[in-house]
Amino acid sequence: MTQKAFQDYYPDEFATCYGCGRLNQHGLQIKSYWDGEESICHFKPRPYHTGGFPGYVYGGLIASLIDCHGAGTASAAKSRHDGRDMETHPPYRFVTAALHVDYVAPTPIDEILEIRGSVKEIKGRKIIVAVTLSANGNVCAKGEVIAVQMPE
Amino acid sequence: MTQKAFQDYYPDEFATCYGCGRLNQHGLQIKSYWDGEESICHFKPRPYHTGGFPGYVYGGLIASLIDCHGAGTASAAKSRHDGRDMETHPPYRFVTAALHVDYVAPTPIDEILEIRGSVKEIKGRKIIVAVTLSANGNVCAKGEVIAVQMPE
Numbered sequence: 251m252t253q254k255a256f257q258d259y260y261p262d263e264f265a266t267c268y269g270c271g272r273l274n275q276h277g278l279q280i281k282s283y284w285d286g287e288e289s290i291c292h293f294k295p296r297p298y299h300t301g302g303f304p305g306y307v308y309g310g311l312i313a314s315l316i317d318c319h320g321a322g323t324a325s326a327a328k329s330r331h332d333g334r335d336m337e338t339h340p341p342y343r344f345v346t347a348a349l350h351v352d353y354v355a356p357t358p359i360d361e362i363l364e365i366r367g368s369v370k371e372i373k374g375r376k377i378i379v380a381v382t383l384s385a386n387g388n389v390c391a392k393g394e395v396i397a398v399q400m401p402e
Numbered sequence: 403m404t405q406k407a408f409q410d411y412y413p414d415e416f417a418t419c420y421g422c423g424r425l426n427q428h429g430l431q432i433k434s435y436w437d438g439e440e441s442i443c444h445f446k447p448r449p450y451h452t453g454g455f456p457g458y459v460y461g462g463l464i465a466s467l468i469d470c471h472g473a474g475t476a477s478a479a480k481s482r483h484d485g486r487d488m489e490t491h492p493p494y495r496f497v498t499a500a501l502h503v504d505y506v507a508p509t510p511i512d513e514i515l516e517i518r519g520s521v522k523e524i525k526g527r528k529i530i531v532a533v534t535l536s537a538n539g540n541v542c543a544k545g546e547v548i549a550v551q552m553p554e
Contacts, residue, residue: 266455276450298426303418309473310466
């Protein structure tokens with residue numbers, strides 16, 4: 251993709267998140283983009299991201315991907331909603347107030363995971379993002395992130 | 403503590419989880435114990451477990467701790483409920499069907515976190531565990547894990 255990822259617009263001092271901060275060298279460094287009205291992120295689990303069953307991903311990674319992709323989507327969605335250009339104004343900062351994940355099928359560890367977000371609601375400082383996580387076209391988890399905008 | 407952790411009873415082939423498997427050398431290797439009617443786990447975040455705000459823990463770690471401690475508690479609770487001794491019979495295996503986390507306050511990264519579980523419901527193969535995560539006596543997150551027992 252030639253788009254710049256949502257996370258690449260974060261100012262350096264807030265680019266530290268283990269899940270999505272581009273400056274956290276130990277972290278997952280996920281990258282989220284617009285794909286039409288939805289947001290999209292691809293992530294290849296590392297071999298040690300196993301769960302209690304060999305060959306499958308542990309639930310905490312899935313929760314982390316849904317959380318960070320959801321919060322990033324909220325941030326970009328608010329910028330878009332307000333007609334604010336992320337090139338000239340960094341995206342608003344959001345934190346997760348609540349996270350819900352339904353694990354609907356085991357997630358294979360050797361596939362590239364696709365995480366998709368869609369904005370369900372923008373209301374004041376609160377944004378709700380619905381997220382799915384799929385492998386090989388099969389939905390393995392469904393989640394919801396309630397993100398709240400931080401004061402500037 | 404002189405108790406053996408729930409996770410130390412898991413058979414080797416299922417001790418691979420990034421969150422709680424004792425054999426996952428890259429993982430968090432959390433340890434959960436009974437503390438009366440509740441279960442308890444202590445965890446010291448690593449310096450790189452930061453969120454988007456320096457000095458605070460990222461939400462995915464909190465979700466992971468709640469998930470793995472909740473599933474471990476379900477497993478031990480089912481053994482206790484059935485009067486099955488984990489010394490002679492390894493605990494039942496549970497997977498997380500759903501996870502919910504409310505982030506109620508920022509979680510400081512330089513404290514030992516205390517994660518406590520209490521069983522809300524045991525019904526057939528399903529167990530619901532309520533979990534709190536605290537730092538310095540202050541609750542930073544509240545969660546709920548719905549765990550489902552795997553066939554043996």
